[in-house]
Amino acid sequence: MNTYDLLVIGSGPAGQRAAIAGVKKGKRVALAETRNVVGGVCINTGTIPSKTLREAVLHFSGYNYRSTYGLNYRVKEKISMDDLTFRVQHVIKTEIEVIQAQLSRNGVEVLNGTASFQDSHTVKITGPAGMSPVQAEHIVIAVGTKPAASTKVSINGRNIINSDQILELQELPKTLLVVGGGVIGVEYTCMFAALGIRVVLIEKRPTLLEFADHEIVEALSYHLRDSRVTMRLNEEVESVEEQEDGTVVANLESKKKVSGGALLYAVGRSGNIDELNLTAAGIEADSRGRIPVDKDYRTKTPNIFAVGDVIGFPSLASVSMEQGRIAVARIFGDETVRSHAEAYPYGIYTIPEISFIGKTEEQLTEEDVPYEVGVAYYREIARGQISGDTTGRLKLIFHRETRAILGVHIIGEGATELVHIGQAVMVLNGTIDYFVDTVFNYPTLAECYKAAAFNGINRLARFD
Numbered sequence: 001m002n003t004y005d006l007l008v009i010g011s012g013p014a015g016q017r018a019a020i021a022g023v024k025k026g027k028r029v030a031l032a033e034t035r036n037v038v039g040g041v042c043i044n045t046g047t048i049p050s051k052t053l054r055e056a057v058l059h060f061s062g063y064n065y066r067s068t069y070g071l072n073y074r075v076k077e078k079i080s081m082d083d084l085t086f087r088v089q090h091v092i093k094t095e096i097e098v099i100q101a102q103l104s105r106n107g108v109e110v111l112n113g114t115a116s117f118q119d120s121h122t123v124k125i126t127g128p129a130g131m132s133p134v135q136a137e138h139i140v141i142a143v144g145t146k147p148a149a150s151t152k153v154s155i156n157g158r159n160i161i162n163s164d165q166i167l168e169l170q171e172l173p174k175t176l177l178v179v180g181g182g183v184i185g186v187e188y189t190c191m192f193a194a195l196g197i198r199v200v201l202i203e204k205r206p207t208l209l210e211f212a213d214h215e216i217v218e219a220l221s222y223h224l225r226d227s228r229v230t231m232r233l234n235e236e237v238e239s240v241e242e243q244e245d246g247t248v249v250a251n252l253e254s255k256k257k258v259s260g261g262a263l264l265y266a267v268g269r270s271g272n273i274d275e276l277n278l279t280a281a282g283i284e285a286d287s288r289g290r291i292p293v294d295k296d297y298r299t300k301t302p303n304i305f306a307v308g309d310v311i312g313f314p315s316l317a318s319v320s321m322e323q324g325r326i327a328v329a330r331i332f333g334d335e336t337v338r339s340h341a342e343a344y345p346y347g348i349y350t351i352p353e354i355s356f357i358g359k360t361e362e363q364l365t366e367e368d369v370p371y372e373v374g375v376a377y378y379r380e381i382a383r384g385q386i387s388g389d390t391t392g393r394l395k396l397i398f399h400r401e402t403r404a405i406l407g408v409h410i411i412g413e414g415a416t417e418l419v420h421i422g423q424a425v426m427v428l429n430g431t432i433d434y435f436v437d438t439v440f441n442y443p444t445l446a447e448c449y450k451a452a453a454f455n456g457i458n459r460l461a462r463f464d
């Protein structure tokens with residue numbers, strides 16, 4: 001039987017980083033992966049395909065140029081699914097090759113097969129080459145998630161699909177029903193709406209993206225309505241029917257009916273634990289397949305750790321990578337590796353994009369923290385006018401007394417990049433004064449930081 005110092009299960013961002021961190025510690029590492037390619041949901045069906053698709057949508061729809069050349073500007077009049085997926089396949093293939101090369105360069109042994117525990121140190125790997133048990137002193141579970149199933153919505157992979165099946169759509173529907181106002185549902189809503197497709201977004205809560213700053217979500221809602229998206233909030237789907245003409249009808253609990261050419265079901269994801277036989281390892285997952293861990297990502301069984309989406313919130317590729325790196329440091333007794341968890345950024349690739357770090361106004365109000373806000377609008381910044389994004393805004397939240405930065409919330413072009421300036425200042429314990437005293441390149445969107453800082457400092461004196 002092959003024996004390893006470390007066995008990692010799953011080759012998504014969390015597993016990759018865990019495996020490479022193990023090798024860097026001079027350990028013998030194996031990585032088990034069910035699929036015949038590495039990369040996980042991140043590369044194959046989630047992050048990378050959706051972001052590449054978004055880029056194609058922005059290009060072909062001419063979205064970024066509409067404020068310059070007019071609302072009817074298009075790069076291509078009739079956009080097809082093939083136009084959109086052409087580049088996606090290329091990027092997926094290249095990313096897989098990059099990861100494969102990294103793993104092999106670092107000497108990680110990739111085992112192609114499904115891992116299943118026999119006991120806390122022995123794992124059976126069943127793959128094309130048959131079944132082989134392996135032993136490992138330490139094990140990291142990084143199996144990710146799959147779209148959650150619903151008894152009310154039968155996914156058929158044709159016109160009733162989940163987010164893993166978007167690329168399989170044969171043609172673009174004229175209207176699309178999206179169930180789920182979380183990140184995945186809202187991102188796809190924006191993409192299809194930018195293509196001119198009528199989208200009905202159904203969400204059972206009273207607001208979209210409930211963990212984001214309310215003002216920013218309101219701004220996004222304005223854009224969605226402007227793109228002819230119908231938002232059905234506080235509504236739950238009771239059943240879904242496929243009609244003879246190929247359209248789909250969603251019956252809502254409120255007795256309303258909505259119909260469309262296709263339905264995307266994007267309500268939650270659950271841990272990929274079905275094949276793992278966790279009980280043999282002494283581990284129990286919750287009802288959504290999430291594995292409980294402590295602050296070092298250790299499960300109830302001391303030699304087994306779990307990282308990435310399978311442990312739950314925030315379920316981001318960026319954070320999953322970091323969890324893999326930290327867990328392996330702790331496994332091998334390294335306490336020096338640390339991470340600024342209080343300033344993990346959120347990037348939401350809606351159109352326009354949203355990004356934030358730190359606290360929201362709602363959280364600070366709840367915690368009785370005396371804060372003030374400074375806002376800059378892209379339309380007041382030369383770069384906003386040049387690039388044609390006149391609706392973006394950047395909001396700084398800072399402590400009224402210490403002037404420390406407590407949060408940065410941005411909606412608009414470049415938000416997911418811009419947020420890192422605020423992140424650096426926040427992590428290095430900077431105050432609002434940093435932005436006042438600093439010169440930014442002109443004309444750039446980064447100037448928003450300075451404008452927002454002036455606005456916030458002026459408000460300190462006004463108490464409004």
Ligand SMILES: Cc1cc2nc3c(=O)[nH]c(=O)nc-3n(C[C@H](O)[C@H](O)[C@H](O)COP(=O)(O)OP(=O)(O)OC[C@H]3O[C@@H](n4cnc5c(N)ncnc54)[C@H](O)[C@@H]3O)c2cc1C
Binds near residue numbers: 015046116319
């Ligand atoms: C549509 C969509 C868009 C997203 N966009 C973003 C984004 O813009 N930014 C961002 O940061 N995050 C985004 N995410 C989230 C991101 O994809 C996940 O956070 C990330 O992939 C989680 O990484 P992971 O390593 O935990 O799991 P995964 O990437 O899911 O990888 C887990 C791997 O484990 C394998 N596996 C499962 N069970 C076994 C087993 N028993 N044996 C062997 N192998 C097994 C699976 O085949 C899979 O390859 C998005 C997700 C989706 C679905």
